[in-house]
Amino acid sequence: MREIDVFIDTEEIAEFFYQELIKRGFIPTxxxxxxxxxxxxxxxxKKDIITEEWDE
Structure with a gap:
């Protein structure tokens, strides 16, 4: 299995959830x-799909 660099932006995830919840009729805060x-x-x-790395 090969290793790739993936950058996870929680703000981007939050915006995605917001838009998807709106589409489904929810009103999220x-x-x-x-x-x-x-x-x-x-x-x-937890599922070891990603590892957290800190910029130094």
């Missing part, structure tokens, strides 16, 4: 979508 983005990021980490 900004805080709701940020929480969903954080949960998604944590899920990807």
């Amino acid at each position: 900004e805080e709701n979508t940020r929480e969903l983005a954080d949960i998604t990021f944590e899920y990807l980490l």
